[in-house]
Amino acid sequence: MKEKIPNLGKTILKRLQGIGIFNLEDLKQIGAVQGYLRMQFLESDRLPFCYYLYSLEGAILGKSWREIGEDRKRELRQKVSESREQKRIQKALPDLGPYPK
Numbered sequence: 001m002k003e004k005i006p007n008l009g010k011t012i013l014k015r016l017q018g019i020g021i022f023n024l025e026d027l028k029q030i031g032a033v034q035g036y037l038r039m040q041f042l043e044s045d046r047l048p049f050c051y052y053l054y055s056l057e058g059a060i061l062g063k064s065w066r067e068i069g070e071d072r073k074r075e076l077r078q079k080v081s082e083s084r085e086q087k088r089i090q091k092a093l094p095d096l097g098p099y100p101k
C-alpha cells in the first residue's frame with residue numbers, strides 16, 4: 001500500500017497485502033471483521049483485537065481506533081466470535097456430501 005491510512009503501520013499493512021488487500025478500497029469491500037479473520041487465518045495464534053480489528057475498523061471509518069465507541073467494538077468482537085464458532089461447528093460436522101433434492 002502506498003497510500004497513508006490512519007491506524008495501519010508497516011506490520012499490519014504487510015499482513016493485509018498477504019491476504020490480497022492492497023488499498024483502502026479493498027479493505028472497505030471486505031470489512032474489518034473479514035480482514036481480521038483472514039489475517040488471523042495466516043497466523044498461528046490469535047491477533048489482538050485492539051491492534052488489528054479496531055485498527056481496521058478505524059481505517060475504514062477514517063479515524064483513530066480509540067474513537068470507536070464501546071458498542072461498536074462489542075459488535076465487532078461478537079461478529080468475530082460468531083464466525084469462529086461457525087467454522088468450529090463446520091469442522092466438527094462430517095462431510096455429508098451435497099444436499100439431496
